[in-house]
Amino acid sequence: MTSTVNAAALALGDDALVLSHRLGEWAGHAPVLEEEVALANIALDLLGQARVLLSMVGDEDELAYLREERAFRNVQLVEQPNGDFAHTIARQLYFSTYQRLLYGRLAATGDGDFAGLAAKAVKEVAYHQDHAEQWTLRLGDGTAESHERMRRACAALWRFTGELFQPVEGLDVDWRELEADWLASVTAVLERATITVPDGPRTGAWSAGAGRQGLHTESFGRMLAEMQHLHRSHPGATW
Amino acid sequence: MTSSDWPLWEVFVRSRRGLSHTHAGSLHAPDAQMALRNARDLYTRRNEGVSIWVVPSVAVTASSPDERDPFFESAADKPYRHPTFYEIPEGVQHL
């Protein structure tokens, strides 16, 4: 494995790992029982992807449990706290649309390092996107309250979406084209959901960078503390 | 319907190509599209299906158990509809 392939696998693997963890936090708290099952399915797909990707780089558990916060390469979007169901759905819509477009391209390369994984994952994430889209429509075009919550969620997470298109070393992708496709796809869903497409900036103003550079948001540290605590308390143990 | 009372749907799953859809159970969903998705998540988690039908439970018309006898009993005394009714001399093949 070359170091650029490693870097790319870490970036994609951390995205999947962290979002899976966040979705796992919903267990026992979902708005309706059917969504318990749906959210867990998505979380399990993502965890499966994360395990394949991290295993390309090294030992999956060492990578997940023994790295410090600054060593994680996931985008900040996926680490954002669940918030209400609208926030979770907006985060999923933004991210799954990105993942579907990205994995579609990686699968199409046929022989790249990620082609095999992407070919399988693209089917999973197409379902995730569909799930997020169905809910975006229902929340956006449901009641006055749900519309307002969905609008707020879409706007609040908007500034984390620019980072998705920061080129990842090791992935041979036309990022500008990917971004244009993403924008077109998300815009179409939001319009059908009667949600005005947010007009704020799509990236943070911090020149140091963001998640891909290992710079995260404050809540991520607490998430990792919870995730890693038990594993780190028993160095060298097997489970 | 009360504001959050989602209707009930009956779910039919085709376990693999070549077989009929069979009744798997029921679930709640606000509409047909979500019913399909909920059915996928609930009834095919272990690879149990390749195709799903969902039908609003209220759309099912069922025979009444009271009519069980008039409905089904008259079919019970017509054994000549079954091949085992007929005696064929030993040794006759392909029949």
Place this chain on the structure above:
Amino acid sequence: MTAVTAETQEANEAYEAAFDAAVAADERIEPRDWMPEAYRATLVRQIAQHAHSEIIGMQPEANWITRAPSLRRKAILMAKVQDEAGHGLYLYSAAETLGTGRDELLDKLHTGRQKYSSIFNYPTLTWADVGAIGWLVDGAAITNQVPLCRCSYGPYARAMVRICKEESFHQRQGYESLLALSRGTPEQHAMAQDAVNRWWWPSLMMFGPPDDESAHSAQSMAWKIKRHSNDELRQRFVDICVPQAETLGLTLPDPDLRWNEERGHYDFGPIDWTEFWEVLKGNGPCNEQRITQRRRAHEEGAWVREAAAAYAAKHGEATA
């Protein structure tokens, strides 16, 4: 008037005779069949309690999803908790065939008018508790549930067939997880032993009060809703667990536990039924917490359920 009443009564007697004959012949009773009101009520109560147990039972295990110590264990645990939600759904559907909707049952759960298995009022304090729940709690549940696959009520029996099939992994993963701990570091071994110490007795209580104190048992057996007595199933469970504990390298916290050659079973010590009744009454360590979380999830989800219903109404897709 009297003539009509007599006629109705005659019809009811004929129905009842048909019902009794079907149960005696080990036939299944199906949703639209005539059934005694008490049979219906017993089933609704039992199926609802079972469904509630599945969804409340998600909580103690979900408590460890975010802290699972390896990605493999995390995936297993998420899939297991997800199954529990699924099993709750199968069971609510079965109850619904008896004419009681899920909303009504959930409301009864949320307001304390229907119960769930008391075992879930105990806390999961360490990671090993997840393993102990899989081995002991799911083990006890399976011992209880396998005979329910032959329950006289068709939809309940069919739901149980599906559930038992899916749950076979639940117990095995728990056992495997405990085995890894028991054979791990001294700290891990101690964690596993501590969990077994805490979960053993509550697991034995899962079979319900002793036969001579069980309120609903006799009638349920006659109706073939229940196939074995509480004490019979409890004994079966103890007999299964003792050798399994030996392989685990863990001890069961009962000084009176020993093989009785004459009976062909293990003898075990007295169960603290005071604790059982107290926890059932609401005085367990987590009763309040479990029901509060359930109620909160339901209340906080109301706007989501309303939104989907409103969308369906607007787009003309709703049925009902």
